Amino acid sequence: MTNSYYLLSILLAISLINSCKQRPEFSIQEGDLLFQDVDCGPFCESIEAVTEGVNQYNFSHIGLVMESANGDLKVMEAVSAGVVLTPIDSFLNRSLDAFNKPKVVVGRVKPQLSHLIPEAISFIHTKMNAEYDPYFDIDNDKYYCSELIHLAFKAANNNEPIFKEQPMTFKSPETNETFAIWEVYFRNLDYDIPEGQPGLNPGGMSRSSYINIVHHYGTPSKKVAL
Structure with missing residues (x-):
């Protein structure tokens, strides 16, 4: 009985090891959203401070995985340089958690x-280098990170959005005063702060009922309860 018990234990351990080995690694694919x-x-x-992502994660940027002209997967993102394609590794390693893992969560359209x-x-593709x-401003021909992805899926869905526009706020939820950084930012642009105007943010998009969260590369920070 003892020998049979040990043999069974060994076989079970081998089976578990093989199961772990056979578990497929996550494969990123075209159309994935990187929060x-x-x-x-x-x-x-x-x-x-004024937005909330899925599972209370803090997200301040979003990119979309797509093929480049040579067939490589890259991340399309709208950044200060405009609409660009960024190598996936460069995107992932931009911001790391305490375990040196990318603070990126992957969403996938259902x-x-x-x-x-x-x-x-x-x-x-028609907006590259915009x-x-x-x-x-969601109505001009310039794009911020959330805006372009929202408009792309809206256009593909017969002008029906899958990500919901919300009134933007640039005010602290604690004081109801505009953040000083935004006052300076818009003053330098000589532009009125678009408080209450429709817009989107990565956090809100991550909570869309039309996407599934399929992978965590690392652990983004979370909101701290006040």
């Missing part, structure tokens, strides 16, 4: 809407 917790100082902190991805990407939208 990122970027450490960019007061700007990112002010965004995270299967019933996956047919929208090719047309959304075609829309984005200027960044420093005004957060």
Whole structure:
């Protein structure tokens, strides 16, 4: 009986090891949405203060995985340089958690809407090298990170959005005063703060009922209870 027990234990251990070995690693794919917790100082902190991501994560940036002209997967993102394609490793390693893992969570459009991805990407191809939208104006021909992805899927879905526009706020939830960083920012642009105007943010998009969260590369920071 003892020998049989030990033999059974060994076989079970081998089976578990093989099962772990056979478990497929996560494979990123075209159309995936990369929600990122970027450490960019007061700007990112002010965004995270007034928005909330899935599981209360702090997200201040979003990119979309798509093929480049040579067939490599890269991340399309709208940054200060405009609409660009960034190598995936460069994107992931931009901001790391305490264990040196990327503070990035992957969202994937639900299967019933996956047919929208090719047309959304075609829309984005027409916007490559467009200027960044420093005004957060959803009606001009410039784009910030959330805006372009939202408009791409909206265009692919017969003008029906899958990400919901919300009134933007640049005010501290604690004081109801505009963050000083935004006052300076818009003053330098000679532009009125677009308080209450429609817009989008990565946190809100991560909570869309039309996407599934399929992978965590690392652990973004979370909101601290007041």
